[in-house]
Amino acid sequence: MEKEIRKEEPRLMKGNEALAEAAIRADIDAYFGYPITPQSEVIEYLMREVPNRKDKKIVVLQAESEVASINMVYGAAGAGARVMTSSSSPGISLMQEGISYIASAQLPCLIVNVVRGGPGLGTIQPSQGDYFQATKGGGHGDYHLIVLAPASVQEMADFVFDAFHLAEKYRNPAMILADGALGQMMEKVVLPPDGGLSKQPKPWATTGKTKDRNHNIITSLFIQPEEMEKVNLELQKKYEAMQSEVRWEEFQTDDAEILLVAFGLSARICQKVVDLGREKGIKIGLLRPITLYPFPYKRIDELADKVEFILDVEMNAGQMVEDVRLAVEGKVPVYFKGRMGGMIATPEEILQEIEAIHEKQNVLHD
Amino acid sequence: MNEKLLLDDGTELEQVFCRPDTLTDVPYHYCPGCGHSVVHNVLMEVVDELDIQDKTIGVAPVGCSVFAYHYMNIDMQEAAHGRACAVATGIKRVLPDKLVFTYQGDGDLAAIGTAETIHTVNRGENILIVFINNGIYGMTGGQMAPTTLPGMVTSTSPYGRDIHMSGYPLKITELAAQLPGAYYVTRQSVHNPNAVRKLKKAVTKAFEYQMQNKGTCFIEVVSNCPSGWKMTPVETIKYLEEVMFPYYPLGDVKVPKE
Structure with missing residues (x-):
């Protein structure tokens, strides 16, 4: 979406709260959620703030579980509402059945995952361990979410608007894949304009059958295989069309000899690595996918032609x-540096890794 | 209604009864003798008579009545197994002026969906829950339900339900009635014309209470399953009267203090 000029003063806000405030300003009709660390500030903020916004009509309900939350989202989305939920990894796992139904019934909604370390109950510390789950389907059947990965508190707020815009454009669930650090940390943010996201009519919604139309059905059941295949082909066509929405950001890739690829918080850290490397004369560039689905395969492939x-x-x-490896198809070596379980790599640690690989590569070339 | 039909011999006939507009012209897929179609008819007749077709939104379950939306000519949503009450909550909260009901079987409502059922009633969601209890999982081929009676033979209790292994049949209707959010709770049946009339009265009352924002109305219909019970429809009625009703007594469980 085009960036509008914002007149509002910057505020210092937590990522989760900036996201919640953006949701109010995006005129959500409803939020259904269940507390889980590290994202509980989202529902806490909404419960606290919404009653003070007399101009808004927003349902905020604490459900009995994430299973109930996501099915309330299904019901409200099917009834034509702009609706969202938020949770963190174990809670998002519980929602997978509902998300699959929502994807199949082609209902627009927003699901926010403030990811924590797993597997299992894991840790409450930040992680990016839910990438597979978010981008490859997550629940049963062939489907995709639109996945946006913020890297700042500013984007925690902005992507609420982008996610609803895309979700409603494609009648598809969208996910904001953040992490515990982005949810908890405070940064400067200029909030998106109140009421800045228009609403389009939803003639397919279950709002009560009037005499002038047939009854509207929201379902994901297509018992005849011919029909089920047809629905799947339609979905695949939609996912193909979504590829045009791919977004990414590049830092100093023009003359880069080494390319870093990272999303979300890792990309913030890698920006520092680019600077540190260049101080030492190592020409590092960074590509940061903003949409994780669709994924910028083509651009990574192009850059692969230019880097070591x-x-x-x-x-x-x-x-x-x-x-990344699928994008590159073996043209250049693709290495991986990761920390798990809530640990975050330092810029120095990543730079050391680059230097070690660089040295190894040179030995191979000599 | 009130359409005139002219016969070849010149006789003019007045139509006094027909399928209401709230029912589609699609034949039911239910087994002969099954209570589902009768309950569908009752629900849609009430929606027709109260003239609330444009206000009513139904939620179908997973189970034999998964295709309820094929027959009910109203806006409907198909919920995941057990989640109808959560889906209905989502609809009702964003469209509080509409009339919302769920239609759920015993497995859906009283096993996999117990949490959603109890919490929805506890919140006093202003919806109608229609609960069809036939003590068996019909669609998946006759397995044991949470409401299967002790000793009852099903494909997963081939020697009869053993209460030491599987516990007792769940009287979730009585459980729901304990919650302050429940406004009107009743147990009905459709095993004879008088019972059908009583059910219709209960459904009408429930919709009227919903229009008055009274809270959750919960109607259990103790029904049959000729295929799953491996009985003729007539035999199922005898079984209902002799075995099911003593355990699940018919009548109001909780009535509003007028």
Whole structure:
């Protein structure tokens, strides 16, 4: 979306709260959620703030579980509402059944995952361990979410607007894939304009059958295989069309000999690595995918022609790196540097990794 | 209604009864003798009579009545197994002026969806929950339900339900009635014409209470399953009267203090 000029003063806000405030300003009709660290500030903020906004009509409900939350989202989205939920990794796992139904029934909504370290109950510290789950489907069946990965508190707010815009454009669930650090840290943010996201009519919604139309059905059940295949082909066509929405950001890739690929918080750290490397005369560039689905395969492929090697940096055991390797198709070596379980790599640690690989590559070439 | 039909011999006939507009012209897929179609008819007749077709939104379950939306000519959503009450909550909260009901079987409502059921009633969601209890999982081929009676033979209790292994049949209707959010709770049946009339009255009352924002209305219909019970429809009625009703007594469980 085009960036509008913002007149509002910057504020210092937590990522989770900036996201919640953006949701109010995006005129959500409803939020359904269940507390889980490190994202509980989202529902806390909404519960606190919404009653003070007399001009807004927003339902905020604490459900009995994430399973109930996502199914409330399904019901409200099917009834034509702009609706969202938020959770963190274990809660998002519980929602997967509902997300699959929402994707199949083609309902627009926003799901926010403030990721924590896993697997299992894991830790409450930040992680990027849910990349596979977010981008490859997550639940059962062939489907995709639109996935946006913020890297700042500013983007925690902005992407609420972008996610709803895309979700409603494609009648598809969208996900903001953040992490515990982005949710908890405070940064300067200029909030998006109140009421700045228009609403389009949803003639397919279940709002009560009037005499002038057939009854509207929201369903994901297509029992005849011919029909089910047809629905799947339609979905695949939609996912193909979504590829045009791919977004990424580049830092100093023009003359880069080494390419870093990282998303979200890891990309923030890698920006520092680029600076540190260049101080030492190592020409490092960074590509940061902003949409994780669709993924910028083509651009990574183009950059692969110009660099010596690629280092993918993530806060997991290596998930996006599989997509980077798919993009590059073996043209140049793709290395991986990751920390897990809530640990975050320092810029120095990543630079050391680059230097070690660089040295190894030179030995191979000599 | 009130359409005139002219016969070849010149006789003019007045139509006094027909399928209401709230029912589609699609034949039911239910087994012969099954109670589902009767309950569908009752619900849609009430929606027609109260003239609330444009206000009513239904939620279908997973189970035999998964295709309820094929027959009910109203806006409907198909929920995941057990989640109908959560889906209905989502609809009702964003469209509080509409009339929302769920239609759920025993497995859906009283096993996999127990949490959603209890919490929805506890919040006093202003919806109607229609609960069809036939003590068996019909669609998946006759497995044990949370409401299967002790000793009852199903494909997963082939020697009869053993209460030491599987516990007792869940009287979730009585459980729901304990919650302050429940406004009107009743247990009905459709095993004879009088019972059908009583059910219709209960459904009408429930929709009227919903229009008055009274809270959750919960109607259990103790029904049959000729295929799953491996009985003729007539035999199922005898079984209902002799075995099911003593455990699940018919009548109001909680009535509003007028």
